[in-house]
Amino acid sequence: MQPVAFHTAAQALDPHVLDAAAAWLVRLHDSAATDDDRRACERWRQSDPAHARAWARAEALVHKLGGLPPGLALPALGRPVRATRRATLAKTAALLALGPSLWLGWRATDAQGWLAEHRTANGEQRALRLPDGTRVTLNTASALDLRFDAAQRLLWLRAGEMLVETAPDPAATPRPLRVATREGVAQALGTRFTVRQDDGRTRIAVLEGAVRIVPAQGGEAVVLDAGRQTRFGAQQVDVPVALDAAGTAWTRGMLLADGMRLADVVAELARYRPGVLRCDPAVAELRVSGAFPATDTDRALGMLVSTYRVDAVMRLRGHWVTLVPRSDG
Structure with missing residues (x-):
């Protein structure tokens, strides 16, 4: 099927036609x-020629974004099916109305999880209890979509980090519980395990039980047992190593550092603080050890300044903070 051009003002599409195209797109x-x-x-x-133009736009959307975006395909957990379907169709129709020139910008926004069903702001942590009894704790700056249906229990971690404490499935036919990144x-x-979505990598740490990891592009599956952690990309799972307490310290509101670069400590604290928190290159390699309150970044910065030869220069009422070498004076 040849795509139909739709970039001229004369070919503006009726919202009802876009709604119908969105319904067909989601359905198929x-x-x-x-x-x-x-x-x-x-x-x-x-x-109808207008239907053909609307469907061409729908096909172009799927081609441009490499498939129907997950956030439009995963219903919200606990919402009535009818309401969920209405919300999904409304999102899809709105995306079709944007047109191709704005789709890539939308994808860049959505990749950060800004349109996810469950989100946390910088410095916020949130506990969720799912209908099957599973508990999820979202860490700072995280985004999660959920899909529970007759075949599966799926948690799509779009951004950030979470702790999952599974419960037995109450359904007559037990459904697997999966986390997708x-x-x-x-x-x-x-x-009981944690999952963190980094740039191009996923981190998993298992506190209890086990987790089976399957890379997206067909790499060998790996079972990760309790007391182990690993990272994986789309093609391969790294060799598992012993669980590091620093990796799960966030579940207790802490950041643990043991000879950690100051730049890396600052980068972690920045995840919990609105605005900008950065480190001057002159002190970036300074090695830092200690336990810092991740959810109280002002206190954590005070501890760094009182322990190491650095100062915190604050601008814009604390919304822009830079750690710099302490002056001799």
């Missing part, structure tokens, strides 16, 4: 879509 990207659904969509497309999927095997 559902795992339960049938050949009858696809034939019905084709009949709708051919019934950009790099792959981790299936819980009766467990």
